[in-house]
Amino acid sequence: MSERTGRHTVHRTCTPNRAYSFSLLPTPGRSHLFPNWIKPSDDEPPPLLVYKWCQGINNLTDIWDTSAGQSVVLLESVFDRVYEKIDLTLLNRLLRLIVDYNLAEYMTAKNNGPRMRQCAALCGIARLGIVAWGALDGEVCDTCRLDVLLTTLLCHGGLLHGAQ
Amino acid sequence: MTITYKDMSHINGYGLIRGLQFASFIFQFYGLVLDLLLLGLNRAADLAGPPHLPNQFLTFTDQATEQASPIRLYCRYVDRFHMLFRFTHEEARDLLQRFLTEHPDPNNENIVGYNNKKCWPVDSRMRLMKRDVNLGRAVFWELKNRLPPALTTLQWEDSFVSVYSKDNPNLLFAMCGPYVE
Numbered sequence: 001m002s003e004r005t006g007r008h009t010v011h012r013t014c015t016p017n018r019a020y021s022f023s024l025l026p027t028p029g030r031s032h033l034f035p036n037w038i039k040p041s042d043d044e045p046p047p048l049l050v051y052k053w054c055q056g057i058n059n060l061t062d063i064w065d066t067s068a069g070q071s072v073v074l075l076e077s078v079f080d081r082v083y084e085k086i087d088l089t090l091l092n093r094l095l096r097l098i099v100d101y102n103l104a105e106y107m108t109a110k111n112n113g114p115r116m117r118q119c120a121a122l123c124g125i126a127r128l129g130i131v132a133w134g135a136l137d138g139e140v141c142d143t144c145r146l147d148v149l150l151t152t153l154l155c156h157g158g159l160l161h162g163a164q
Numbered sequence: 165m166t167i168t169y170k171d172m173s174h175i176n177g178y179g180l181i182r183g184l185q186f187a188s189f190i191f192q193f194y195g196l197v198l199d200l201l202l203l204g205l206n207r208a209a210d211l212a213g214p215p216h217l218p219n220q221f222l223t224f225t226d227q228a229t230e231q232a233s234p235i236r237l238y239c240r241y242v243d244r245f246h247m248l249f250r251f252t253h254e255e256a257r258d259l260l261q262r263f264l265t266e267h268p269d270p271n272n273e274n275i276v277g278y279n280n281k282k283c284w285p286v287d288s289r290m291r292l293m294k295r296d297v298n299l300g301r302a303v304f305w306e307l308k309n310r311l312p313p314a315l316t317t318l319q320w321e322d323s324f325v326s327v328y329s330k331d332n333p334n335l336l337f338a339m340c341g342p343y344v345e
Contacts, residue, residue, distance in 0.1 A: 035212035036221040037199065038192060039241045046241075053239060056222030057248060060236050064328075069253030071296070071329035073303045078323070079198060079243045079316040086194055087314070094197060095190070107190060 033098065191242075199240055201310055202247070207233050249303060256299055263302035274301050279324050293331045300325035 039049060057063060063072060088108050095104035200208050210229050213219030222237055224230040234255055237248035251259065275292050278300070290296070304325055308318045 034192060034196060035199075035208070036219055037211060037238045037240055038196060039239060049239075049241070052221060053237070053246065056237055059222070060248075060250065061227055061230060063236075063250060066328070066330040069256070069330065071251050071256055071299060071327055073249040073251065073300060074326045074328075075247045075249070075300075075303055075307065076324045076326075077245060077304070077307075077318045079195070079245070079311075080319050080322070082191070082194065082198070082243055082316045085314065085316055086190075091190065091194065094193065098193070 195240060195243065198311065198316060199238070199245075201312075201315075202245070202307055203235060203238060204310075207235050211235075211238055247307070251299070259302045259306065260295070260298055263305055264298065267301075267305065269298070274298055277320075279320070290326055291332050293329075296327040296329055296332055299329075300327050 040046075062070075092104055092108040095107055099107075203211065210224065210232065211219065213225055217225075219225065222239075230236065234249045234251050235247065236250050237246070239246045272294060275294065275297050278292055278297050304318065304320060304323060311317055
């Protein structure tokens with residue numbers, strides 16, 4: 001065993017579910033976080049989207065009838081400068097509504113920059129056991145990494161001298 | 165970016181960095197919030213359908229729900245959205261009255277500068293009748309007011325409002341590239 005050589009072998013005890021591998025776009029059979037009007041979606045590549053839109057218009061009740069002065073207006077526009085205007089505090093609060101607090105912190109901190117905040121957020125996620133160690137390489141400072149490592153190992157029953 | 169002065173420091177965070185992990189998810193989620201602002205919570209719930217039986221794209225649970233509000237269809241592709249309204253004569257008149265109270269147009273200047281795509285031949289383009297032009301501008305104004313400027317806004321120059329009515333027999337739009345009539 002490794003005790004003779006005095007070296008420690010550490011087993012990875014977390015399952016390798018990378019925190020950011022979940023599907024980012026609405027897909028059928030998924031948890032329906034996003035409603036049907038948000039595109040691009042896996043259901044419709046763009047040409048099919050145009051076709052479905054036209055079909056949708058045609059299927060509306062009495063859409064082409066203007067006998068009584070009805071009118072149809074189609075407005076097409078762009079949200080102006082959304083990327084730049086996203087406020088990170090607001091984003092943090094919104095994300096907390098749907099994902100775990102630690103994930104929300106991580107997502108917001110990633111865009112904000114201060115290393116400590118990112119580091120703390122990642123450690124929080126790691127403690128939940130949902131991020132593989134490999135994913136944290138280079139992103140977490142050594143102090144935090146040691147801290148999380150110890151916490152994880154204590155929880156999982158001490159594998160400090162395990163066989164490889 | 166960190167700015168440090170003596171023992172204080174300030175972190176300057178500016179918006180969302182495109183291309184980072186999560187960016188597309190975050191953007192779609194944020195876009196959902198903007199959609200809810202535009203549609204209003206009730207109409208958004210109508211369009212999406214009940215949670216246990218969500219609607220297919222561009223469908224409603226029944227005809228009564230479909231006709232409950234002028235907003236009939238909505239689609240958002242990343243940051244570009246299309247919204248279809250159907251107004252009865254009375255609804256259009258009310259909207260026009262509200263718009264013209266806020267933005268009176270005694271010299272008929274609304275027709276000048278009305279966006280009209282040039283790709284179609286002149287006789288297929290939207291005819292700029294006064295009522296239709298005002299209705300298009302009114303709808304744009306109504307939607308623009310629903311979005312707080314701190315989050316985002318709509319620019320008239322980037323928008324295209326097409327009106328179909330008894331004076332205008334064509335409905336025109338462009339979606340994801342191709343132009344449609």
